[in-house]
């Protein structure tokens with residue numbers, strides 16, 4: 001909310017520069033794409049406030065956080081505090097730039113130490129020195145949650161990839177991604193888009209955007225944003241449920 005007000009400060013004749021802000025550290029919202037480009041949310045914030053936004057990744061269980069440096073190419077770890085690994089589905093350690101689950105061994109937890117704690121978050125790591133001068137291992141943006149992994153017609157993806165693609169479409173007010181098991185026993189996706197644009201061209205351009213970024217063509221339903229809003233907070237949820245998993249699972 002404060003951020004929204006800051007972004008609109010210009011409309012009220014207030015120059016953000018006059019506020020004396022040097023850095024804004026964002027917690028919980030993704031502002032970078034997988035290639036470190038700034039997504040639409042990040043662009044909105046950076047256009048309004050300047051390139052002073054820093055993305056972070058925090059994990060309470062491990063008592064850790066990772067933060068971007070001024071180069072904005074990955075989130076730095078603190079090597080004195082944590083051992084960072086990326087593993088595949090079989091627990092094998094992956095090399096730099098290979099996408100897998102983030103596994104952390106924090107060094108500072110006493111009493112009940114965590115050893116190779118599987119975070120469930122999907123990303124990649126980079127070991128080469130950063131242009132900022134630091135040699136600490138960096139991780140990329142979080143690309144999704146492990147148990148949200150979808151396999152649609154042979155394409156593996158995470159719901160967040162679709163979400164990031166939709167962030168770039170101005171006329172999308174809100175959305176909900178629903179995954180279900182089809183009659184063919186594979187993953188299917190129903191994408192409910194909240195928008196006031198119900199034209200056929202818009203639907204076609206949505207399909208193009210999603211296919212370009214996620215390489216799939218889901219079923220898309222355009223609904224009034226108010227209807228989608230109700231779905232997002234169904235059952236009194238305080239957090240918007242942007243991904244609804246209705247897949248049949250024999251085991252986790």
Ligand SMILES: [Zn+2]
Nearest residue numbers: 069071130132
């Ligand atoms: Zn750096």
